[in-house]
Amino acid sequence: MIKRKIIFFILLLYSLFSLFPFGWMVLSSFKTDLQIFISPWSLPESFNYINYINAWIKGNFSRYFINSVYITLISVMGGVLFSSMAGYAFSRLRSKLSNNLRQLFLLGLMIPGYVTLIPLFIILKNLGWYDTHLALIIPYIAGSMPINIMLMYATYQNIPQDIDEAAIIDGASPWRVFWMILMPLTRPTAITVFILMFISVWNEFLNVLIFINNPALKTLQAGLMAFRGQYQTDYASLFAALVITIIPIVIIFIVMQDKITKGMAAGAIKS
Template identity: 40%
Template sequence: MKTSMGGKAVQYVVAYLFMLVALYPIVLMVASSFKTNMEIFTSPLSLPKAFSFETYQKLWEVVPFADFLWNSIFVSLMSVLLITIFSAMAAFYLARFSFKWTAALYFVFLLGLMIPVKLGIVPLFLLMKSLNLLNSLWSLILIYTASGIPVAVFILTGFFRTLPVELEEAARIDGCNNFQVFWRVLLPLIRPALATVVIINFIHAWNDFFFPLIFIQEDTLKTIPVGMMVLFGEYETDWSLLFAGLTLSALPMIGVFLMASKQFMEGLTAGAVK
């Protein structure tokens, strides 16, 4: 009994240490956003002497941060929505319908996991130019959707295959068609997988720097990772403004993660009960 209690104590200590290591950079970022540049350089690890929101107010005046924030939210949410819808329907088809081309189609989706989308930057640029989508947020949405669907299909197909076929048979006896079986019966049971897909793709779209740098030139259409580059001056950098921008940009991502995590736990409970 003593050994088990001692083992649990060690596990708790290790877990709390990992938690402190993970939270320390976030706390340091938030604390630095309330400091002046002089405080950041003289006492980088201490708390600010006075908490003032002047830095955050200045951030909205120096750069069009509201535009950056809205662009990142719009691109990330639209990309996640399209990825979730199309990948869920494709995964349901691959998991529940058996045709001679099903295996080949599934392999095509797996190819998307093997080939980095950045290798096709030149054809993508020419494609977006021919579609008149350069300097448009929809160019980013389409690219993130196309690059996120293979991973989502791979995750969701595995979850669909673990669900018992008897659920579908019972639903069809009650008069449900294929779409109703998909929407009303199976989709609520794969909420853990959907939460995983949402978290992975939202973080990828939110943090991406490469594609907005290539396809977006207008300042008011830039996302946060590219827009924040204007705070890096040629000779000096206002680090307090930079930390304030990083703090605000991290809040939506943390919120989505917390909401998706809650859905993840609820999905596990619902699946266990049913």
């Protein structure tokens, strides 16, 4: 019993320590620069939201936010659709190359992102996509294929074949079977893949930093880095910008925590 209390106490202490930076960030976002500077530990004198207005309008974060939302959504929808299709192909439409190609995708799990950075930069320039959102969306979709396909394929393998075989015998095309029968059946995994990819695309910053030059096209993460460089001492607005950047992730995490952790564990255990 005493032991349980000690464990509880340690976990409580760790949790408070772990939450503290976030609490400090939120409180600081309501302070003035001077307050942050003079007394970093104090509570804000009043909850003035001027920092949020500054970040949103002057700091251009309204633009970054919209860019992040739509780039992330398009990438994630593409990533889920294409990996579902591939998972279906590998699971149902066997071909001689099936296994080799699946291994080829698994190889991608080992490739660190920045190994491809320089060649990708050159390829995107040659395609004329440099400094456009295509330079972000298409590589995000491509890079997500290994892990997404792994998760989708495993799910397709768990669905009994007779369900869709019956439909094929009745004359339905594979596309119809995929779209009308299997997509709905695999929806729970598709949602998990959707959320995990959403988080990783939302958080990505290196590609944006290198492939995007026009400030109006930047995402939140690259916007934050630019803002920090430009308004080095406007700490108050910087804190507000940090809060703006994590709000969607915090909401998704709190609502979907179970799915996120299960998805991560599944991805880890299968690979």
